[in-house]
Amino acid sequence: MTHALSRRHVIAAGAATALSMPSILTRAKAATASLTMQSSWNNDAEFAGYFTAIDAGYYKTEGLDFTYLPGGPDVIPESAILSGNADVTLTTPDTTVKAIVEQGAKFKIIGTQYQKNPLGIVSLAKKPILKPQDMVGKTIAVPPVNVVSVEAVLKLNKIDPSSLKIVPYAYDPTPLIKGEIDGSSDFTTNVPYTISQQGEKAVSFLLYDFGFTIYNDTVVVTEDTLKTKRKELVAFLRASRKGWAENLKDPAVWPPKFAQSWYKGTGRTIDNEIYFNTAQKPLIEHASGVFTMDDEGIAKNIEALGQIGIKATKDMFDTSLLQEI
Amino acid sequence: MTRTDSSGRLSTALLLLGLVVSWEIVGENALVARGALPAPSAILVHLWSDRADYGPHILATVQSATIGFLVGNVVAIAAALIFVRLPLVEQLSRGFNIAIFAIPPIAIAPVLVLALKGDWPRIALAGLAVYFPTMTAMSVGLRDVDPRATDVVRAYGGGPNAILRWIRLRSSLPALLGGLQVAAPNAVLGAMLAEFGSGARWGLGTYLLGSLGRADPARLWGIGLVATVISGLAYAIPAIVAVLVTGRSRAVTIAPAPASLRSLQPTRPLTRMLVLLASILVPLLLWWALVAMSGLPSIVVKSPTGVFRYLVTDASAPSAQARLFVALATTIPLTIVGVAAGLIFAFGLATAGLLVPGVVRALMPVALVSQTMPLVALTPLLVLLLGRGTTVTMVITISVTFFPAFVTLARGFAMVPRAAFDLVRAYGGDGYQRLSLIAVPASLPYLFAAAKLAVPRALLGVMIAEWLATGGGLGDLLNRSRGTLDYGMIWSVAFVSVVLSIGLYQLIALAENLIGVGDLRMLKQSTMGKANSQRSDSDHARNAPP
Known part of the structure; x- marks a missing residue:
């Protein structure tokens, strides 16, 4: 050869x-x-x-x-x-x-x-969502392709999916920053930066840390x-x-x-x-x-x-x- | 006359200025949607500081749009030429043409990305967006010939080919340029949509995708503004060519259509049935052939039989059907209401154009921007203002629906002879009576043409709202299916959305026949002069498939 x-x-x-x-x-x-x-x-x-x-x-x-x-x-x-x-x-x-x-x-x-998996739930520090249970009663924006993952975490943590509201996430964190939604599903490695640039502090948890390993x-x-x-x-x-x-x-x-x-x-x-x-x-x-x-x-x-x-x-x-x- | 014209123009300019100033105040003080609406000055400042970014993106978008524009138009012009010479081919292609017209771009984009490589998804979406307006305009142009001119050719022994060459081709030019004018901005928007989704390295759509995560509305509006300017130029270039080539008067008018399109249809019921059946089969066969030719694995690319198996015979078919029915139960009612809402809005605007033309003229730039502003950039603003319910769906649907319907209706109103209005005025009738007695009845054919234009767009609007804001329905199902690699469902949603769009379109055509717009045209012909009613026929054919 x-x-x-x-x-x-x-x-x-x-x-x-x-x-x-x-x-x-x-x-x-x-x-x-x-x-x-x-x-x-x-x-x-x-x-x-x-x-x-x-x-x-x-x-x-x-x-x-x-x-x-x-x-x-x-x-x-x-x-x-x-x-x-x-x-x-x-x-x-x-x-x-x-x-x-x-x-x-x-x-x-x-x-x-x-x-x-870097996928998690990002929220504002002033209205923090630190674990799956915190999502109850909240509105969470999730990209349609990730709905399966978020539903998995709900199931693993025995949370009734109807106890929160899932809406589409259109890649733009503005609705989260302005308080229209309470949390969004995104890479926790990325979006907190944007939120800090807009003068807010973000907190997050990984789906991985709550059973979706x-x-x-x-x-x-x-x-x-x-x-x-x-x-x-x-x-x-x-x-x-x-x-x-x-x-x-x-x-x-x-x-x-x-x-x-x-x-x-x-x-x-x-x-x-x-x-x-x-x-x-x-x-x-x-x-x-x-x-x-x-x-x-x-x-x-x-x-x-x-x-x-x-x-x-x-x-x-x-x-x-x-x-x- | 000149005095009223210039004062009218002045008041329009003042209104527009007032609009921009109040937008600036609202934006500057974050009065709307908790500051999600940026002030015009903030957009311009941002645009200036981002100027180094734009060059390669604009170049890429213009390149994909131009190639798509050329490919789509070559096919469209060739098709129109064939249709004029071989009416049977046109009959058989009817289903294909309506399908192209009715495809919601967001449903077809993922399918194009699956099936095509490299730059081709971008080019294909741009090309698909130009085919229909050019093909219809060219067909009308080729048919709208002065019978006296063809008589001359015939008298000198010329056959159909000679007529095509010497008469039809030449006289089709103004209509063709009119079609290109509609097609060019479509190509830009099609290319951008595909860039957004298909993983292009460059292009305004790519830039938009990368910028979305910044929570920076001024940047997003800047991209929208650049897209608007490019679309505007794309619209203006054929218009300038039209003025240069054909002269001002020919560029904006269409010669009377010689033959009603209906008379071209075969008269024997059995033949008509067979042709109808064949016209339904043609797009399916074409789909089949393209899938077979692509040589792609059947797990990714579904043929018509693949979709049939997925929805009917497979073991998982009942689950697929159930999910599809649930989605359709959400999407269909919203689409029907959306068509109505879009038409009512368009009708209101066209009516206002008659009663207070200055105000409507001042609103036109806003209306134009709303047509080229990517909706994904406006989503935060819309959900903050309107929430995530039916209201936001309707606003998005109206915004993608009203413009072509408005243009069609306004043209219909403009066709009414001044003398008819003068008659009402002479008898002391007010603006409302002028409208109800003359403008509305006279523009009924335009209302149907507008409704046909509105159908696929309303479906698109509802799907976009479902995708971006509300969830549920076909738009959401499509996206979730991507997340679960449910190729069968991706193709099924694309297929069903086209069928749904065609179905609603045909319902409107049926209603048009039942109400007997044809009879009304006859009435118009006797009362308002022959040329007008024929004009309405040709315009009608230009805007929606016959």
């Missing part, structure tokens, strides 16, 4: 894709060591580790021609790997497992970015990709782990470096990204390295999902790639 030659070729192709718009044609033409990741949202600190790995050249060192696709409200990450738009994606484990169980989707979870941004591939691109996936995990470790070493260092690239024109501020990056550090890090899925963590996921009627099994989590890193 002419490894050196193909690797040079790949780096050249990588440079070409970096310069041009990522199109279907260039992706199809790229060599076997290419890997495309569909992200779960648009560019913010949630994905800082991947941006760090790209800018620090970690994927290139691994011989990977890596393409990063931002996500958005209409992007269902799992769809991107089913339709072949991407090889690997970040999901919420409840949707992924549900798709495996109910629709026979051939997914494997090969790692997790968050050991603890699931991961988030689980790294998911199709069984097919796992077979055909195993080597690339291991390389991806290795480079991404390095990127995350580097980024989290000092959470205030990397976000400013992305001001003119990844975070340019996103509508958010670098200070917000630093806050986010700092807050997510304890939720991502693991003694055995970022992405680790240990037996205890997997068992907790299976148990929490079982509580809301999603029958996860251990074989849906494939830890063998992490061991190869």
Whole structure:
């Protein structure tokens, strides 16, 4: 195998894709060591580790021609790997497992970015909601896609869903700040910053801390990709782990470096990204390295999902790639 | 005359100024919605400090919108040419055309993101938004030819192709440009909506999504204002071309339609039945073919049979049906009330335009901004002002419904000859009597045209309100289904919302036939002159599918 030659070729192709718009044609033409990741949202600190790995050249060192696709409200990450738009994606484990169980989707979870799901209930300190019971009698805004998670916490804490009012959350915390709603379901790593900028103090609790013990941004591939691109996936995990470790070493260092690239024109501020990056550090890090899925963590996921009627099994989590890193 | 004109313009300008000043005072002092309405000065200051951000976003939106505009219009013009030469194809495409017209963009956007790659969801949504207005305008333009001109070509031995080339194509230009004028802002809004959802790196929709989390209304209004300006320019460019190419008078009027569209339909009941059946099958077959051609896995992309299985034969079908019925039970009544509310509002505004034209002219900029301002940016303001009940649903629905209906009705009122009003005035009738005796009966066909335009928009408005503010209904079901990877339901909601929209549309068409607007037209023809009634026919055809 002419490894050196193909690797040079790949780096050249990588440079070409970096310069041009990522199109279907260039992706199809790229060599076997290419890997495309569909992200779960648009560019913010949630994905800082991947941006760090790209800018620090970690994927290139691994011989990977890596393409990063931002996500958005209409992007269902799992769809991107089913339709072949991407090889690997970040999901919420409840949707992924549900798709495996109910629709026979051939997914494997090969790692997790968050050991603890950052999703929680954010409220104002002057009218605090610090545990699920505090939600009774309140109006809580929940993005429709997260209603399942909030209902799970209600069930796990034996709270009657009709004892509170759930309304849609349209990404804007203004109604919370102005007191139109009492709490909203959001990443606790992010929205408290905005609220503080508006002169209010926010408090929050994690759904994870009240029984809904699931991961988030689980790294998911199709069984097919796992077979055909195993080597690339291991390389991806290795480079991404390095990127995350580097980024989290000092959470205030990397976000400013992305001001003119990844975070340019996103509508958010670098200070917000630093806050986010700092807050997510304890939720991502693991003694055995970022992405680790240990037996205890997997068992907790299976148990929490079982509580809301999603029958996860251990074989849906494939830890063998992490061991190869 | 000039004196009253200029004084009218002055009072309009004063009113508009008063409006902006009171908005400034209200915004500056946080008098409305606990300060969720920013003052105009705050918006402009913010816009200026954000100016470095806008360039690449505007460029991306304009690029997607332009490509979508070109692709959509090429298809629309080609379709119109085929329809004119082969009326049977038009009959068969009727279902397809209405379906394109009736698709609620928020229901189809997730489906486009599932099925298409790269920039194509953005381009496709922009293209879908331009197809219908251009296709109808071009069809009307191609048919509205001076019979004397075609006689000349025929006399010199020219066939249908020669007539198409020498007469129809040329005379269709003003109508085509009119259609492009409606289509261009649609393309901008379509591209933005898709950017918002589809994970685009650049675009005003992307910028809006990123900015939403800041709790910073001035930024959001700034984005809305930029979108308004781009849409305004998109509207103005075809208008300027129209003036340059066809002259002022031709650009704003449409030549009389020579043949009623009804007369083109096959007369034998059996043939008519078969054509109707085929026209229903065509969009389904097209859907089938596109799914098959895409080569995407059937778990993600559902064909018509896939949706049928999901809703009827699968083991989970009863649960899916139940959820869909519950959602429809919420959405359908609201949509029907929303159509009525939107029409009443439009009618009120058009009437006011007749009675106090200065006030309505001053309100027009506000009305235009309301059409291009992304509703997701206004949600906090709306829920703070109106809560999360039926009121907010109705206000959102009216705001997305009234404008095209108002334009149609105002045109209807404008078509009434001055002499008819003078007659009432001469007998001492007041403004109300002018309205009830002349304007309303004469504009009935326009009211139906407006109602047809209002139906898909009312459904869209209700779904947006459900998605952003109230929860429940089809809008909420669609979003929850995304959260649970329920692809079958995502496609079912898209399908059902199109069917619902077409169903309500056909009900209005039926009501139009029952009330006998046709007879009324005959009456108008004898009392108000021939040209007018024919004009109403062609306008009617332009705004809504026949």
